[in-house]
Amino acid sequence: MHRSYVNDDITVFWDSDRCFHAKKCIHGAPSVFDRNKRPWIDVNAAPNPRIWQAVSQCPSGALSCVYNHGIRIDFNESECRSIAYDGDAEIGECCYRAADDTWTIVHTGVSPAYGGKGIAKRLVFRVTEEAERRKKQLVPVCSYAAKVLAPRDSDMSN
Template identity: 30%
Template sequence: MSDDSKRYVGKDIEVIFHPGRCVHSAKCVSGLPEVFNIKKKPWVHVDGETADKIASQINNCPSGALEYVWKSNLLNGGKQMFEIKEGTNGFYVGEEDNKEAEIHYVQNGKHIIIVDHTIVSDSLKGQGVGQALVKRLVEFARTKGIKIMPLCPFAKSQFDRHEDYADVLL
Protein backbone atom coordinates (compact mmCIF):
# COMPACT_ATOMS: atom_id res chain seq x y z
CA MET A 1 0.00 0.00 0.00
CA SER A 2 1.43 3.41 -0.95
CA ASP A 3 1.98 6.13 1.66
CA ASP A 4 -0.99 8.22 0.54
CA SER A 5 -3.44 5.29 0.63
CA LYS A 6 -6.30 5.36 3.11
CA ARG A 7 -8.13 2.41 4.67
CA TYR A 8 -11.78 2.36 5.66
CA VAL A 9 -12.69 -0.65 7.77
CA GLY A 10 -16.24 -1.97 7.94
CA LYS A 11 -17.96 -4.97 9.43
CA ASP A 12 -17.50 -7.27 6.40
CA ILE A 13 -15.17 -5.43 4.04
CA GLU A 14 -12.21 -3.07 4.12
CA VAL A 15 -11.94 -0.41 1.40
CA ILE A 16 -8.56 0.96 0.35
CA PHE A 17 -8.41 4.28 -1.50
CA HIS A 18 -5.33 5.33 -3.50
CA PRO A 19 -5.91 9.06 -4.18
CA GLY A 20 -2.93 9.31 -6.54
CA ARG A 21 -4.59 6.86 -8.94
CA CYS A 22 -8.04 8.46 -8.95
CA VAL A 23 -9.18 9.95 -12.27
CA HIS A 24 -12.36 11.35 -10.69
CA SER A 25 -14.76 9.48 -12.93
CA ALA A 26 -17.29 9.63 -10.04
CA LYS A 27 -18.52 6.07 -10.75
CA CYS A 28 -18.24 5.27 -7.04
CA VAL A 29 -20.14 8.39 -5.94
CA SER A 30 -22.91 8.01 -8.51
CA GLY A 31 -23.19 4.24 -8.05
CA LEU A 32 -23.36 4.09 -4.24
CA PRO A 33 -23.85 7.59 -2.81
CA GLU A 34 -24.72 6.14 0.62
CA VAL A 35 -21.20 4.68 0.79
CA PHE A 36 -19.11 7.16 -1.23
CA ASN A 37 -19.98 10.76 -0.33
CA ILE A 38 -17.30 13.41 -0.85
CA LYS A 39 -19.28 15.93 1.25
CA LYS A 40 -18.87 13.81 4.40
CA LYS A 41 -15.88 12.93 6.55
CA PRO A 42 -14.81 10.24 6.17
CA TRP A 43 -15.98 10.19 2.58
CA VAL A 44 -16.23 6.37 2.58
CA HIS A 45 -18.95 4.93 4.85
CA VAL A 46 -18.09 1.23 4.55
CA ASP A 47 -21.14 -0.03 6.44
CA GLY A 48 -23.54 2.09 4.36
CA GLU A 49 -24.38 -0.87 2.10
CA THR A 50 -23.76 -4.61 1.87
CA ALA A 51 -20.20 -5.75 1.29
CA ASP A 52 -21.28 -7.48 -1.94
CA LYS A 53 -22.66 -4.22 -3.37
CA ILE A 54 -19.58 -2.28 -2.30
CA ALA A 55 -17.28 -4.85 -3.93
CA SER A 56 -19.36 -4.79 -7.11
CA GLN A 57 -19.17 -0.99 -7.26
CA ILE A 58 -15.42 -0.97 -6.62
CA ASN A 59 -14.98 -3.45 -9.47
CA ASN A 60 -16.33 -0.67 -11.74
CA CYS A 61 -13.60 1.80 -10.71
CA PRO A 62 -11.79 2.55 -14.00
CA SER A 63 -8.52 3.73 -12.42
CA GLY A 64 -7.97 1.13 -9.72
CA ALA A 65 -8.02 3.87 -7.09
CA LEU A 66 -10.41 1.78 -5.00
CA GLU A 67 -9.66 -1.73 -3.80
CA TYR A 68 -11.18 -3.98 -1.16
CA VAL A 69 -10.25 -6.81 1.14
CA TRP A 70 -12.95 -9.15 2.43
CA LYS A 71 -13.00 -9.39 6.21
CA SER A 72 -13.48 -13.13 5.74
CA ASN A 73 -9.73 -13.04 5.20
CA LEU A 74 -9.34 -12.53 8.96
CA LEU A 75 -8.51 -15.58 11.02
CA ASN A 76 -8.31 -16.32 14.74
CA GLY A 77 -10.61 -13.50 15.80
CA GLY A 78 -8.79 -10.97 13.66
CA LYS A 79 -5.31 -11.67 15.06
CA GLN A 80 -3.91 -13.00 11.80
CA MET A 81 -4.69 -11.65 8.38
CA PHE A 82 -3.85 -13.01 4.97
CA GLU A 83 -4.81 -11.45 1.71
CA ILE A 84 -6.84 -13.37 -0.83
CA LYS A 85 -5.94 -12.10 -4.28
CA GLU A 86 -7.92 -12.53 -7.47
CA GLY A 87 -6.03 -14.25 -10.25
CA THR A 88 -6.92 -15.63 -13.63
CA ASN A 89 -9.77 -18.11 -13.03
CA GLY A 90 -9.44 -18.21 -9.28
CA PHE A 91 -8.25 -16.76 -6.01
CA TYR A 92 -5.01 -17.34 -4.16
CA VAL A 93 -2.88 -16.48 -1.15
CA GLY A 94 0.78 -15.63 -1.71
CA GLU A 95 2.34 -14.33 -4.87
CA GLU A 96 1.26 -14.98 -8.46
CA ASP A 97 4.40 -17.02 -9.09
CA ASN A 98 4.45 -18.63 -5.62
CA LYS A 99 0.90 -19.42 -4.50
CA GLU A 100 0.61 -20.73 -0.95
CA ALA A 101 -3.07 -21.56 -1.41
CA GLU A 102 -5.41 -21.48 -4.39
CA ILE A 103 -8.94 -22.18 -5.52
CA HIS A 104 -9.17 -22.56 -9.31
CA TYR A 105 -12.14 -22.65 -11.65
CA VAL A 106 -12.90 -23.09 -15.33
CA GLN A 107 -15.47 -20.84 -17.00
CA ASN A 108 -18.33 -22.82 -18.55
CA GLY A 109 -20.40 -20.38 -20.55
CA LYS A 110 -21.19 -16.90 -19.33
CA HIS A 111 -22.87 -17.70 -16.01
CA ILE A 112 -21.26 -20.92 -14.73
CA ILE A 113 -17.87 -21.67 -13.21
CA ILE A 114 -16.59 -25.15 -12.39
CA VAL A 115 -14.25 -25.42 -9.39
CA ASP A 116 -11.64 -28.02 -10.34
CA HIS A 117 -9.23 -27.75 -7.41
CA THR A 118 -8.38 -26.16 -4.09
CA ILE A 119 -4.82 -26.42 -2.76
CA VAL A 120 -3.41 -25.21 0.57
CA SER A 121 0.30 -25.47 1.43
CA ASP A 122 1.37 -27.33 4.55
CA SER A 123 2.39 -24.04 6.19
CA LEU A 124 -1.20 -22.73 5.99
CA LYS A 125 -3.13 -25.94 6.70
CA GLY A 126 -5.47 -25.86 9.68
CA GLN A 127 -5.86 -22.08 9.59
CA GLY A 128 -9.12 -21.88 7.66
CA VAL A 129 -7.50 -20.69 4.45
CA GLY A 130 -9.31 -23.24 2.27
CA GLN A 131 -12.67 -22.27 3.76
CA ALA A 132 -11.86 -18.58 3.24
CA LEU A 133 -11.00 -19.24 -0.42
CA VAL A 134 -14.34 -20.98 -0.98
CA LYS A 135 -16.17 -18.17 0.82
CA ARG A 136 -14.40 -15.57 -1.31
CA LEU A 137 -15.38 -17.46 -4.47
CA VAL A 138 -19.00 -17.53 -3.28
CA GLU A 139 -18.87 -13.75 -2.67
CA PHE A 140 -17.41 -13.30 -6.16
CA ALA A 141 -20.17 -15.43 -7.71
CA ARG A 142 -22.85 -13.40 -5.94
CA THR A 143 -21.33 -10.15 -7.15
CA LYS A 144 -21.13 -11.39 -10.75
CA GLY A 145 -24.50 -13.23 -10.77
CA ILE A 146 -22.98 -16.59 -11.66
CA LYS A 147 -23.40 -20.18 -10.44
CA ILE A 148 -20.74 -22.56 -9.14
CA MET A 149 -20.36 -26.26 -9.88
CA PRO A 150 -17.90 -27.60 -7.25
CA LEU A 151 -16.17 -30.66 -8.74
CA CYS A 152 -13.27 -30.28 -6.31
CA PRO A 153 -13.99 -32.54 -3.29
CA PHE A 154 -12.94 -29.88 -0.77
CA ALA A 155 -15.09 -27.16 -2.34
CA LYS A 156 -18.02 -29.59 -2.59
CA SER A 157 -17.67 -30.40 1.13
CA GLN A 158 -17.87 -26.69 1.94
CA PHE A 159 -21.03 -26.30 -0.14
CA ASP A 160 -22.50 -29.33 1.65
CA ARG A 161 -21.76 -27.71 5.04
CA HIS A 162 -22.96 -24.20 4.21
CA GLU A 163 -26.65 -23.90 3.37
CA ASP A 164 -26.05 -20.17 2.91
CA TYR A 165 -24.05 -20.97 -0.26
CA ALA A 166 -27.08 -22.59 -1.94
CA ASP A 167 -27.95 -19.43 -3.90
CA VAL A 168 -24.84 -19.82 -6.07
CA LEU A 169 -24.72 -23.62 -6.22
CA LEU A 170 -25.48 -25.19 -9.59
Protein backbone atom coordinates (compact mmCIF):
# COMPACT_ATOMS: atom_id res chain seq x y z
CA MET A 1 0.00 0.00 0.00
CA HIS A 2 1.23 3.48 -0.91
CA ARG A 3 -0.15 6.55 0.80
CA SER A 4 0.77 10.22 0.95
CA TYR A 5 -0.26 12.62 3.69
CA VAL A 6 -0.31 16.31 2.87
CA ASN A 7 -0.51 19.50 4.88
CA ASP A 8 0.08 23.05 3.67
CA ASP A 9 3.84 22.66 3.55
CA ILE A 10 4.95 19.04 3.38
CA THR A 11 3.99 15.66 1.97
CA VAL A 12 4.83 12.47 3.87
CA PHE A 13 4.99 9.24 1.82
CA TRP A 14 4.44 5.81 3.34
CA ASP A 15 5.04 2.45 1.65
CA SER A 16 3.57 -0.33 3.77
CA ASP A 17 5.59 -3.01 1.96
CA ARG A 18 8.77 -1.55 3.39
CA CYS A 19 7.46 -0.87 6.88
CA PHE A 20 8.68 -3.46 9.36
CA HIS A 21 7.11 -1.68 12.30
CA ALA A 22 10.24 -0.59 14.08
CA LYS A 23 8.06 2.20 15.54
CA LYS A 24 10.82 4.80 15.41
CA CYS A 25 8.27 7.14 13.85
CA ILE A 26 5.79 6.56 16.66
CA HIS A 27 8.40 7.26 19.30
CA GLY A 28 9.58 10.33 17.42
CA ALA A 29 6.18 11.97 17.01
CA PRO A 30 3.41 10.02 18.77
CA SER A 31 0.77 12.62 18.00
CA VAL A 32 1.45 12.18 14.28
CA PHE A 33 2.01 8.43 13.98
CA ASP A 34 -0.66 6.40 15.76
CA ARG A 35 -1.45 2.85 14.68
CA ASN A 36 -4.80 2.99 16.43
CA LYS A 37 -6.11 5.82 14.26
CA ARG A 38 -7.28 5.94 10.64
CA PRO A 39 -5.52 7.40 8.86
CA TRP A 40 -2.63 6.43 11.07
CA ILE A 41 -0.53 9.45 10.03
CA ASP A 42 -1.81 12.95 10.86
CA VAL A 43 0.51 15.55 9.39
CA ASN A 44 -1.37 18.35 11.12
CA ALA A 45 -0.75 17.01 14.61
CA ALA A 46 2.76 18.40 15.17
CA PRO A 47 5.07 21.09 13.78
CA ASN A 48 6.68 20.18 10.47
CA PRO A 49 10.26 20.01 11.82
CA ARG A 50 9.12 17.41 14.36
CA ILE A 51 7.45 15.36 11.64
CA TRP A 52 10.49 15.65 9.40
CA GLN A 53 12.75 14.52 12.23
CA ALA A 54 10.56 11.48 12.95
CA VAL A 55 10.44 10.55 9.26
CA SER A 56 14.22 10.74 9.09
CA GLN A 57 14.44 8.11 11.84
CA CYS A 58 12.59 5.47 9.82
CA PRO A 59 15.11 2.66 9.35
CA SER A 60 13.35 0.93 6.47
CA GLY A 61 12.77 3.70 3.94
CA ALA A 62 9.02 3.20 4.34
CA LEU A 63 8.65 6.87 5.21
CA SER A 64 9.93 9.83 3.25
CA CYS A 65 9.05 13.49 3.09
CA VAL A 66 9.25 16.45 0.71
CA TYR A 67 8.31 20.11 0.86
CA ASN A 68 5.33 21.02 -1.30
CA HIS A 69 6.84 24.26 -2.62
CA GLY A 70 3.30 25.53 -3.16
CA ILE A 71 2.66 22.87 -5.83
CA ARG A 72 -0.79 21.23 -5.83
CA ILE A 73 -1.39 17.69 -7.05
CA ASP A 74 -4.80 16.83 -8.51
CA PHE A 75 -6.18 13.58 -9.90
CA ASN A 76 -8.32 13.44 -13.05
CA GLU A 77 -9.71 9.97 -13.70
CA SER A 78 -11.40 10.91 -16.97
CA GLU A 79 -8.01 12.03 -18.32
CA CYS A 80 -6.19 9.06 -16.73
CA ARG A 81 -3.56 11.18 -15.00
CA SER A 82 -2.46 13.07 -11.94
CA ILE A 83 -1.52 16.69 -12.56
CA ALA A 84 0.80 19.13 -10.79
CA TYR A 85 -0.14 22.81 -10.71
CA ASP A 86 1.75 25.93 -9.76
CA GLY A 87 -1.20 28.26 -9.36
CA ASP A 88 -3.16 27.81 -12.57
CA ALA A 89 -0.17 26.61 -14.55
CA GLU A 90 0.17 22.88 -15.24
CA ILE A 91 3.78 21.89 -14.58
CA GLY A 92 3.75 18.09 -14.47
CA GLU A 93 1.75 14.92 -14.94
CA CYS A 94 1.72 11.17 -14.40
CA CYS A 95 -0.32 9.38 -17.09
CA TYR A 96 -1.67 5.86 -17.22
CA ARG A 97 -3.64 3.64 -19.59
CA ALA A 98 -6.73 2.04 -18.07
CA ALA A 99 -7.79 -1.36 -19.39
CA ASP A 100 -10.05 -3.76 -17.53
CA ASP A 101 -8.64 -3.94 -14.01
CA THR A 102 -5.17 -2.71 -14.88
CA TRP A 103 -3.70 0.77 -14.88
CA THR A 104 -0.42 1.00 -16.79
CA ILE A 105 1.66 4.05 -15.90
CA VAL A 106 3.20 5.15 -19.17
CA HIS A 107 4.70 8.56 -18.47
CA THR A 108 5.76 10.81 -15.62
CA GLY A 109 7.11 14.25 -16.37
CA VAL A 110 7.74 17.55 -14.61
CA SER A 111 8.77 20.82 -16.22
CA PRO A 112 12.58 21.11 -15.91
CA ALA A 113 12.25 24.35 -13.98
CA TYR A 114 10.54 22.39 -11.19
CA GLY A 115 12.95 19.46 -10.97
CA GLY A 116 14.39 18.26 -7.68
CA LYS A 117 11.33 19.13 -5.60
CA GLY A 118 9.79 15.67 -5.25
CA ILE A 119 6.89 16.58 -7.54
CA ALA A 120 7.26 13.50 -9.75
CA LYS A 121 7.12 11.23 -6.73
CA ARG A 122 3.97 13.00 -5.51
CA LEU A 123 2.42 12.47 -8.96
CA VAL A 124 3.25 8.75 -9.01
CA PHE A 125 2.02 8.24 -5.47
CA ARG A 126 -1.27 9.95 -6.30
CA VAL A 127 -1.96 7.60 -9.21
CA THR A 128 -0.86 4.62 -7.12
CA GLU A 129 -3.12 5.55 -4.21
CA GLU A 130 -6.10 6.00 -6.51
CA ALA A 131 -5.41 2.64 -8.22
CA GLU A 132 -5.12 0.85 -4.89
CA ARG A 133 -8.35 2.37 -3.61
CA ARG A 134 -10.14 1.14 -6.75
CA LYS A 135 -8.43 -2.27 -6.49
CA LYS A 136 -6.74 -1.86 -9.87
CA GLN A 137 -3.57 -3.69 -10.69
CA LEU A 138 -0.77 -1.22 -11.33
CA VAL A 139 1.87 -1.79 -14.00
CA PRO A 140 4.59 0.88 -14.08
CA VAL A 141 6.04 0.88 -17.59
CA CYS A 142 7.33 4.40 -17.06
CA SER A 143 10.87 3.91 -15.77
CA TYR A 144 10.59 6.63 -13.15
CA ALA A 145 7.35 5.21 -11.73
CA ALA A 146 8.90 1.74 -11.71
CA LYS A 147 11.78 3.12 -9.66
CA VAL A 148 9.46 4.84 -7.18
CA LEU A 149 7.40 1.69 -6.73
CA ALA A 150 10.31 -0.74 -6.59
CA PRO A 151 10.85 -2.54 -3.26
CA ARG A 152 13.84 -0.30 -2.62
CA ASP A 153 14.44 3.07 -4.21
CA SER A 154 17.50 5.23 -4.31
CA ASP A 155 17.17 8.87 -5.30
CA MET A 156 13.53 9.92 -5.66
CA SER A 157 14.11 13.64 -5.56
CA ASN A 158 12.83 14.55 -9.06
